[in-house]
Amino acid sequence: MKLATWNVNSIRARAEHVARWLEAEAPDLLLLQEIKCEAAAFPAERFAGLGYRAEVVGQKSYNGVAILSRPPVVVRARALPGLAEGAEQARYLEVAADRLVVGNLYAPNGNSGGEAGFAYKLAWLEALAARAAALLAEDVPFVLAGDYNICPAEADLAAGALGPEDALVRPESRSAFRRLLWLGLTDAVRALHPGGRVFTFWDYQARAFERDLGLRIDHALLSPAAAEALRAARPDREERAREQPSDHVPVVVELAL
């Protein structure tokens, strides 16, 4: 099982990049975030021509997640259970692909909207932890992958790339990430690259990529059974050097399932 997660910063702006990448990498599943459109505007036909089905949880202008798959999948959830009514945004899609459960997530950034915006980020991450606990209780192998909008540790950002008050590095955000690890989940990329700079995002501004002022914020967390099957995990850094790229690159995970 080869799966990948990629915040594409608008699927309509990035459809040809995604199509080319699917042909080159041939993943079984591709988890997309920030598609920035409703389901009706998602270019599903472009990917159907390559043999990929699309499940889409869309929203106008902001957010939006989708899963492209070669094998058929069964949708298990189109939102994260447990969030307050009226707080729904298109940020979660969970499917079953054979016996593996895959949750595709786009966590709130938390830097806009003042303290209320940050509180929403923490509430969302709390609901994600509850979902992880429920999946562990279900005793199915699973992957929760996507844009967590958290640099888990100091090694996960270039020096000076963000201030200490940034929502991506605030202690409360990091604590929410550690809580997922303490439940028993494995950070796939960090498990296989314990010391390396394995950034997944570089800002468009100030020549951040050329200066390698990156962040590691896109993660794949694995259940214990999935972690036993982990064979490879890496960001595809080369994508960031292309013309009109997303500011995030794909993160690829291979499991011997």
Add this chain to the structure above:
DNA sequence: ATGCCGGGTCCTACCCGA
């Protein structure tokens, strides 16, 4: 200290991203 890019939309100045 500010804006630096780049996507979106009420089409055009502004919101959001991280």
